[in-house]
Amino acid sequence: MLHGSEKNLELIKKYSEQCITKFHIDPELYTKYEVKRGLRDINGKAVLAGLTDISEIRSYTIVDSEVVPCEGKLFYHGIDIEEIVDGFIKEDRFGFEETSYLLLFGKLPNKEELAVFEELLAEYREELPTSFVRDVIMKAPSKDMMNTLARGVLTLYAYDDAADDTSVENVLNQCLHLIALFPLLSVYGYQAYSHYHDGNSLFIHAPMKEYSTAENILHMLRPDSSFTPLEAKILDLALVLHAEHGGGNNSTFTTHVVSSSGTDTYSVVAASLGSLKGPKHGGANIKVVKMFEDMKTTIKNWEDEDEVKQYLSDLLNKKAFDHAGLIYGMGHAVYSISDPRANVFKKFVETLSKEKGMDQEFGLYSMVERLAPEVIAKERKIYKGVSANVDFYSGFVYNMLGLPTELFTPIFAIARISGWSAHRLEELINAGKIIRPGYKSVAKHKSYTGLDER
Template sequence: MKEFEYADIANEVKELAQICKKNSKIDPELYSKYEVKRGLRDISGKAVLTGLTEISEIVSYTIVDSDLVPCEGKLYYQGVNVQDLVNGFIAEKRFGFEETVYLLLFGELPNKEQLENLNALLVKYREELPTSFVRDIIMKAPSRDMMNTLARSVLTLYSYDEKADDTSVENVLRQCLQLISLFPLLSVYGYQAYSHYHDGNSLFIHSPQPELSTAENILHILRPDSKFTHLEATILDLALVLHAEHGGGNNSTFTTHVVTSSGTDTYSAIAASLGSLKGPRHGGANIKVVKMFDDMKETIKDWEDEEAVREYLVDLLNKRRFDKAGLIYGMGHAVYSISDPRAEIFKGFVKNLSVEKGLEKEYALYNMVERLAPEVIAKERKIYKGVSANVDFYSGFVYRMLDLPIELYTPIFAIARIAGWSAHRIEEIINDGKIIRPGYKCVAKHKKYKTMEDRVAEEGNEDIRLA
């Protein structure tokens, strides 16, 4: 299609868009009138229950005399406190993501043999990605957005699967394990193709190494020289563990349940979840945090000047800085009030990495913003619950210190969260629930049908009135 044709279509669409805006706007007061829980949450942030799960639990409050009292946040995977899980594999100097995958999928911690068998299976599936797939699917149509590349790759894998539509637990588990193993390759190879064809950089396609963990393999296939430090791999592994799952109610995981409940295939369900995670309100939050801090560092001359930082945060909330959206990115969460346990776990390791990278001043600035932002938000805004740093506040900083390209920030999230999506898909299938179909109240007024002649006459009268 020629460029001038795009311009013609754009003008026509603009006119149609105005009709959409005119006729599709719903009076905000009607949501209160009909007690609609927008976002499936009430004004205090409490979620509408839509299902049951054993996969993970988020604890953000306790009940005292029938009242909800905010508490320090806790996160459990299959009943195991994530803090204890992390402490365990860190103390034993092991990588934890593969162990987390086992826990989420099978509901119990693996013994040594079970973990070795899972690792061997993931290695086997990584080696089964056809060379032709990389050449014909990833390399021939590189996209500027890696989440688009990842979703397209997942949907195309359907064509390579002789049992693509088999939704038995055994087959779905096999498909999910294959996708868990392949997500790092699909993501990084997609970036390498984009970097080469769009930015003119050298093309590197490294094969994964069977002796390396998921986190190590990501760094190995991404970097031209395949070199990385143990601390770098440890922190990337920790990021994968902390992003692997977060309750059934987050947007992408709920999408997994909704689409799975229709009886569709695994590739379609996971592609839908990827579409959800791609949204900047979900998976892209850490990118906003990084860009916000870039703007802050350019604006504030002395990063240790607490009053200057406070003033910048006030300006953010009043839409005078950065993207003028009125948000301090990385602060606040739909569920947590006092603290996000993932951010708390991450923080100590982030400090160690900042020392290794010589970025202590940047870490100190992050630390100051984390401390000041809740005070500024409480003063400038009417809030119904506490505000604290969420996991996105630090994850973007970590990825930058790891020299990960910003195009891979959200795919890294997906590489982790595919573990949780897989567990929830299998849980939905095993429990054979009904198709998920929430209600929407129609508030449109009934209108009498008009013939084409009446419509033309009415338009003529409208023109006369406007004249």
């Protein structure tokens, strides 16, 4: 289905060649008309498109009127993400629910507020109808869980009597339901795929009311529902670090753009999921894992720096792995010296690698993190520093947790729905104009030609 006959496919091939020829735009025209591709200048500085109170990304400081790169910083409502993590780790608590509260309401909850919020999410998790699991999730399971998740979100529209109500109160209620239900839609979608496509046994575990979001993901995913405290805490940490990252990242900007049209919450979130699915955005950690799998089979001695450097050089010169010329997990559109999320993650990744007996793999990751900037600087003309980003370690963590690669990006979405929700509310509350940037036409004018004269 949706492939076409051999004759039609040949026709489509011809049509596509016409598209490539006609739609190609001379790259020099972008320079001529000062168009900032990707809404960024050559140094990576973004075009200012809006204001937000939700989060801040800091990658440079101003010294004597000059831009000076600095260690990366990420703030949620003005609070350093590293302080947030230190806070709940020291108190031996899970942090994602607290972080979601902070993102949505702009303040850290006290004990009573946090308990009420956690209970609300737990109750909303139980509101996914049995018929929804049977009739939607189990029917026509997709091989890509992001499409499954998007379909689930769009179908929830039909279950909502106030689906088109864009009042703040109603949208907040819809967002809280989605925050609660994303783990179920994702994990159940995977279980259906695993059963119908791979022939594995089908497990549908109901969520546990007393469990955190991270605990419930592991509980619902694993046949025996078992997990260690360290596993749950590191998955929780991953959710906290992925929950929000400014208004300009592709999926969150999508949230703002689609919200500005006045459409419903489910359409907005489905659009954001479509953005996050892309390998240049949420799917990047899968590429990191696959790159390291290739690296581990290609490199004979994982502790040989020269051999690792050669492999990295081969990557950049399109001689290794997928021949794309990229070292996945290295570099970021904003950060240069360091990605604070990667720095926080790394401290706990080493601990988990010891528990899982994967010290050697962690050593290889650490070596690549150290050597890659040196190799990139030698092989490429770069305009800012290069460092490991959060995707560099997240895929390794998910591998150690035994999470299937099909769920890597949905885990990102389970975290980021909190940030998207906050940005949707911010867009609606500030009631701005519909977002409509300009595109300059470079087409030459010509006269219409009648059909017989063409």
